[in-house]
Amino acid sequence: MAGSTSQKPGVLMLGIVHHAKAEFEKLSEVADVVQVTTGTRDEFIRDCDNGKYDNIVAISRTYDSITGRFDAELVSHLPSSIKFISHNGAGYDQIDIQPCTDKKISVSNTPKAVDAATANTAIFLILGALRRAWIPQLALREGKWRGESPLGRDPHTLTLGVLGMGGIGTATAKRAAALGFKLQYHNRKPVDGLDRQFASNEVPKYVGFEELLQSSDVISVHLPLGPATQGLIGKKELSSMKDGVIIVNTARGAIIDEEALAESLESGKVWSVGLDVFEQEPKINPKLISHPSAVLLPHIGTATIDTQKEMEILVIDNVKSAITQGKFLTLVPEQKPLLAKV
Incomplete structure (x- = not known):
């Protein structure tokens, strides 16, 4: 003592x-x-x-x-x-x-x-966002069977952009490779030795930040939160993305401007989101909570x-x-x- x-x-x-x-x-x-x-x-x-x-x-x-x-x-x-x-x-x-x-x-x-558990959560959210899973889940619970459930997307037809290729980002990319995604990533600098961690036809391609935003069908965020990453993805960045992009975040909510994300989801610019983190936890933007194409978790990425x-x-x-x-x-x-x- x-x-x-x-x-x-x-x-x-x-x-x-x-x-x-x-x-x-x-x-x-x-x-x-x-x-x-x-x-x-x-x-x-x-x-x-x-x-x-x-x-x-x-x-x-x-x-x-x-x-x-x-x-x-x-x-x-x-x-x-x-x-x-x-x-x-x-x-x-x-x-x-x-x-x-x-x-x-x-x-x-x-x-x-934390790598495995958080990467597993990211994949869960990616798959959920691809299928806009909350819509059929809600219909089922309301006794409507499938209700107005829309068709989803298949991973093997899409490019996944991993934003932040640290331990969690790499673990997520490895799991995504098994689903057939074409992989690319952005990091402060290219990661050495990725060719030894992936099959020859699955090695993620290093691209610039803007290129990742513009060319990815799905973007999974795995950056630490700091002065350089706070609000990194805002209206400008969202507008540069593909129409119908899917965004998943298991890192920190404040990396993305939540209001801008909600507005992009409402406009259809963003097709769906999968979020485990939020800008002002535990407060969540009401537009996200009410949107049928938002798959949401209460920051449980490491909760095993x-x-x-x-x-x-x-x-x-x-x-x-x-x-x-x-x-x-x-x-x-x-x-x-x-x-x-x-």
């Missing part, structure tokens, strides 16, 4: 460990662990200012921890002893990286652990027992590595040059 005379480094867990309980308990073998599951952001800041956490070296946090975002204000109150923040999530827009870097605090996330446990284990493994080796296993990309030591 904080204030202990033990020589073990202090670790603060913000939030509840639901699945990796055994692994979390073993963390106490190498650290003095304090867990906080109740309280408020203001109380946490006050405790930091009062010296309660002055022996803490690493913080482990869940996405919904009591503190809210680790923004510049909150980071400014963290004691100087803190050198590591281990975040449970592949996306880490809940943490402002620059203030952490300025204080020489390393930040980790959980890439790879298996993936949640794998994510929790990686968070704990990152903390162990931090306090025993002085560095994270999965440091966020912006901080790759920074190797903070305990």
Whole structure:
């Protein structure tokens, strides 16, 4: 606990460990662990200012921890002893990286652990959007059998554009290849080694951002949210897409201008959408909720027992590595040059 005379480094867990309980308990073998599951952001800041956490070296946090975002204000109150923040999530827009870097605090996330579950969700939404699946589902539940169900589209006749070819984007492309899609992608730069991950006739083609928008029949978004990607797809970008394009987003809602997307869906420019994320979660644009060609999920891309446990284990493994080796296993990309030591 904080204030202990033990020589073990202090670790603060913000939030509840639901699945990796055994692994979390073993963390106490190498650290003095304090867990906080109740309280408020203001109380946490006050405790930091009062010296309660002055022996803490690493913080482990869940996405919904009591503190809210680790923004510049909150980071400014963290004691100087803190050198590591281990975040449970592949996306880490809940943490402002620059203030952490300025204080020489390393930040980790959980890439790879989320790839399969999120890619599976993307494929589910792609197939659902291709069939505009909500229309026959609703008709069936209303006792109308098929009702006015429209004809759908087949993957093998279409080009899928993957926007963001990281772990999740690549996993999605691999699954899409099995469905017969012609594949193309845009990334900050071409990804090395894709030819070793796909069959020779399935290797995704690298294209520019504008070309991907203009030539894809289906666009699947897999970008992290940051200053460069916030509102990346707006009215201008939507207007440049093919008439009848299908858009799927399992990344972050704020990458797409939700009002512009809803308007494009209403006009028919966008044929259908499959969304697991929204711009102002949990609030959703009413135009999307009411539209029959919108297949919607409440941000459940990683919501499986298996993936949640794998994510929790990686968070704990990152903390162990931090306090025993002085560095994270999965440091966020912006901080790759920074190797903070305990």
